[in-house]
Amino acid sequence: MKIDELVAVSTSLGGEFKSIEPHLIRLEKHLILRTYLGGYSLSELDTKIWLALKSNRAAVSFIKKGSYINLTRWFTYIEQVHPEIQTEVKAADDARKAKIAAASKAGGSYNLALQDADKGVVCRFLPEPSGYLHIGHAKAALLSDFFGHQAYKGQLRLRLDDTNPSKEKEEYQDAIVEDLALMGIKPDTLTYTSDYFDHLYNTCLGLIKSGNAYADDTDVDTMREERGKGIASKRRERTVEENLAIFDQMKSGTEEGLKNCIRAKISVDNPNKAMRDPVIYRCNTKDPHHRTGTKWKIYPTYDLACPVVDSLEGVTHALRSTEYTDRNPQFQWFLDTLKLRQVHMWDFARMNFIRTFLSKRKLAKLVDTGRVWGWDDPRMPTIRGVRRRGMTIPALRDFILKQGPSRNVVVMDWTSFWAANKKEIDPVAPRHTAVSVKDAVKVTVIGEEAPAEAYTADKPKHPKNLAIGTKKVAFSQELILDQADVKSFKDGEEITLMQWGNAFVRDLPAESADPIPSVTCELNLKGDVRSTNKKVTWLSTQGQNLVKAELWEFDYLITKDKLEEEDELEKFLNPSTATMEEAFCDEGVGSLKKDDIIQLERRGYYRVDQGIDDEWQGKKGRVVLFSIPTGKANK
Structure with a gap:
C-alpha cells in the first residue's frame, strides 16, 4: 500500500464490522514482513492508525481474536514497545472529560452516557430550510457541535431537511449556513435530504412490497380523527399490488395520485399516537423544489427521511428536542424494519422564553x-x-x-x-454622549473658569479600560442638557458636569416654566465631584459637529x-x-x-x-x- 492509501485507511476506521473489515484486510497484507507501516521506526502514520484502531470496538474485537496475524502482531508490538502511545490515548480521554466537566461547571450537566461513544461519535444538525434559524435552533446546533467536535473529537454533519417545497427557499438554506458560521460552528459535511430522494423512493417501494406501508385517500380531518380514536383506516388492508399502482399514480401526479398519501403500517391503536400509521410520502405538484425543480411530484416526510438518511450518512448520535420524544419508538421501528444501522437518540429540552414564540x-x-x-x-x-x-x-x-x-x-x-x-x-x-433633540435645554456657562473660546481635549473612551483609546470632547460656553435633568435642578444647587467638573445652577426659570427653555451654570471646577447628588451628561454646541442619531x-x-x-x-x-x-x-x-x-x-x-x-x-x-x-x- 502507498502512503496516501494508508492515510485514507486511517480516516475510514469508524464503522461497523462490515465497513471496516476491508481496511483491516488491506493492513494485514501490507504488514507482511513489516514491523512498521512505513520505514524502520515509529512514524506519525503508525500512531494515527494505531489510535484509530484502538478507539474502534469492532476493530479491537478482530485484533483480540487474532483474525489477522500480521495486524495483531503489529498492534501488540506497538502497544508494548511504545508506551507513549498509551499516554496519548489517556490524554485525549482526559481532555474530553475536562471539556465535559468545564461545561457542566459553567451551567448544565454534560455528563451524559452516550451509547457506544467509544466507537466514535458523529452528530448532525438537521434544520428545515423554511425560515431563518432561531435561538431554539442555536441550542440544537451548539449541543450537537459540542458533543460531535469538542467532547468526543468526532464529527458534525449539517443536513438541510428539504422535503417540503411549499415552505422552503434557497434564501433560507443559504442563511442557515451563514448563521452557523457566525456562531463558530463548522460542520464537516453539508448535505441535503433531497440528495437521497431516489433512495427514499426505493425505500418506500420496499415498505409497500413487504406489506409495511399502504396508500390512503382518507381526507385530512377524518384521518386525524381516526388516529386520535385508534380507528383503522378503511384503506389499511389494500393489497400490495393496489398500493404499488397508486404509488405510481402519486409519482406521476395524476388526479387519483393526488388524493392519496403513503402511510407506514405500524399500529392502529398504540398508546403512543406517533406510532399510529404515520404518513411517510405525500404529493406536491404545485410547488417546484428549489434544488430538484419539477423532477419529483412526491416527497418523503421527516418521519421516514430522518432515520433512513441518518443511518446512511453514518450518524451515531442524533440530538433533538423533547418535542420529538414520542417519535423515538417510530424512529427505531424504521431502523428495525428496514434493517438499518443503529442510530442512538438523545432528547434535550428546547429553550422557551416568556412572551416569545418560536414557530x-x-x-x-x-x-x-x-x-x-x-x-x-x-x-x-x-x-x-x-x-x-x-x-x-x-x-x-x-x-x-x-x-x-x-x-x-x-x-x-x-x-x-x-x-x-x-x-x-x-x-x-466605548462611552459616548447623547442629548434628546426634542427636549434639549440651552445652557450658558459663566464664571472665571468658563472657556473664552471652544476647545477640545482627549478623554478616555472607557474609564476602566484605557486600551479602548481616547475621544475628543468639546468644551465651550454653550451647552445642551436633557430637559429631565434640568427639571430636577434647584436654583443655586451644585451639580457635576460629567467629564468636566462641578457647576452651580443659576437663573433657573420659575417652576411653572414647562418646558424649560434655558438655564445658566457657573463653573466651579475646584468643587468636589463626590459631594454632588446629580451627575449629568451634556454636549457642547461649539467646537464640534454634533451628530444626529x-x-x-x-x-x-x-x-x-x-x-x-x-x-x-x-x-x-x-x-x-x-x-x-x-x-x-x-x-x-x-x-x-x-x-x-x-x-x-x-x-x-x-x-x-x-x-x-x-x-x-x-x-x-x-x-x-x-x-x-x-x-x-x-x-
Missing part, C-alpha cells in the same frame, strides 16, 4: 404581513434578530451551552439572556407570557413594539460603523445598525442606534 410558521406570518422589518428584525427571536439587537456571538454561545442538554422544560425570562451579554460588552464598549427601543412582540398552540396570534400581538427618539450625539459617534457596540452615558448600551453614510428608511446623514437590553428591563 417558524408564525414568525413567517409576521414577516409576510409586514409586522416586522424581516427575519433579522431586532424584535425577532432569530439568530440574526438577537444579533441585530446587540447580542454578541460569544455571549450567545456561552448562554446556550450553560443551559446544557437537560430534558427539563422551563420557560425562561429574557433578563438572564441579556445579562450574559452585558458581561461581554461592558468591559469593551435615531435611538430605537423595542418591546415584546406579544402580550401573553406563553402563547398556546390554539391561541390566535392576532389577538396577542403587541400594537406598539418599536419607538424612536431623535438625539444629538458627540462628534465621535459619526465615525462609528455598522455592528459597533457603544454605551451612551446614563442611557444604556446600543448597537450601531446604520452608520452616518448608510441609508436608513430612505434617509442618510444620521446614525441609527438600537438599544441593547441589559437584563434589568424585561424587553
Whole structure:
C-alpha cells in the first residue's frame, strides 16, 4: 500500500464490522514482513492508525481474536514497545472529560452516557430550510457541535431537511449556513435530504412490497380523527399490488395520485399516537423544489427521511428536542424494519422564553404581513434578530451551552439572556454622549473658569479600560442638557458636569416654566465631584459637529407570557413594539460603523445598525442606534 492509501485507511476506521473489515484486510497484507507501516521506526502514520484502531470496538474485537496475524502482531508490538502511545490515548480521554466537566461547571450537566461513544461519535444538525434559524435552533446546533467536535473529537454533519417545497427557499438554506458560521460552528459535511430522494423512493417501494406501508385517500380531518380514536383506516388492508399502482399514480401526479398519501403500517391503536400509521410520502405538484425543480411530484416526510438518511450518512448520535420524544419508538421501528444501522437518540429540552414564540410558521406570518422589518428584525427571536439587537456571538454561545442538554422544560425570562451579554460588552464598549433633540435645554456657562473660546481635549473612551483609546470632547460656553435633568435642578444647587467638573445652577426659570427653555451654570471646577447628588451628561454646541442619531427601543412582540398552540396570534400581538427618539450625539459617534457596540452615558448600551453614510428608511446623514437590553428591563 502507498502512503496516501494508508492515510485514507486511517480516516475510514469508524464503522461497523462490515465497513471496516476491508481496511483491516488491506493492513494485514501490507504488514507482511513489516514491523512498521512505513520505514524502520515509529512514524506519525503508525500512531494515527494505531489510535484509530484502538478507539474502534469492532476493530479491537478482530485484533483480540487474532483474525489477522500480521495486524495483531503489529498492534501488540506497538502497544508494548511504545508506551507513549498509551499516554496519548489517556490524554485525549482526559481532555474530553475536562471539556465535559468545564461545561457542566459553567451551567448544565454534560455528563451524559452516550451509547457506544467509544466507537466514535458523529452528530448532525438537521434544520428545515423554511425560515431563518432561531435561538431554539442555536441550542440544537451548539449541543450537537459540542458533543460531535469538542467532547468526543468526532464529527458534525449539517443536513438541510428539504422535503417540503411549499415552505422552503434557497434564501433560507443559504442563511442557515451563514448563521452557523457566525456562531463558530463548522460542520464537516453539508448535505441535503433531497440528495437521497431516489433512495427514499426505493425505500418506500420496499415498505409497500413487504406489506409495511399502504396508500390512503382518507381526507385530512377524518384521518386525524381516526388516529386520535385508534380507528383503522378503511384503506389499511389494500393489497400490495393496489398500493404499488397508486404509488405510481402519486409519482406521476395524476388526479387519483393526488388524493392519496403513503402511510407506514405500524399500529392502529398504540398508546403512543406517533406510532399510529404515520404518513411517510405525500404529493406536491404545485410547488417546484428549489434544488430538484419539477423532477419529483412526491416527497418523503421527516418521519421516514430522518432515520433512513441518518443511518446512511453514518450518524451515531442524533440530538433533538423533547418535542420529538414520542417519535423515538417510530424512529427505531424504521431502523428495525428496514434493517438499518443503529442510530442512538438523545432528547434535550428546547429553550422557551416568556412572551416569545418560536414557530417558524408564525414568525413567517409576521414577516409576510409586514409586522416586522424581516427575519433579522431586532424584535425577532432569530439568530440574526438577537444579533441585530446587540447580542454578541460569544455571549450567545456561552448562554446556550450553560443551559446544557437537560430534558427539563422551563420557560425562561429574557433578563438572564441579556445579562450574559452585558458581561461581554461592558468591559469593551466605548462611552459616548447623547442629548434628546426634542427636549434639549440651552445652557450658558459663566464664571472665571468658563472657556473664552471652544476647545477640545482627549478623554478616555472607557474609564476602566484605557486600551479602548481616547475621544475628543468639546468644551465651550454653550451647552445642551436633557430637559429631565434640568427639571430636577434647584436654583443655586451644585451639580457635576460629567467629564468636566462641578457647576452651580443659576437663573433657573420659575417652576411653572414647562418646558424649560434655558438655564445658566457657573463653573466651579475646584468643587468636589463626590459631594454632588446629580451627575449629568451634556454636549457642547461649539467646537464640534454634533451628530444626529435615531435611538430605537423595542418591546415584546406579544402580550401573553406563553402563547398556546390554539391561541390566535392576532389577538396577542403587541400594537406598539418599536419607538424612536431623535438625539444629538458627540462628534465621535459619526465615525462609528455598522455592528459597533457603544454605551451612551446614563442611557444604556446600543448597537450601531446604520452608520452616518448608510441609508436608513430612505434617509442618510444620521446614525441609527438600537438599544441593547441589559437584563434589568424585561424587553
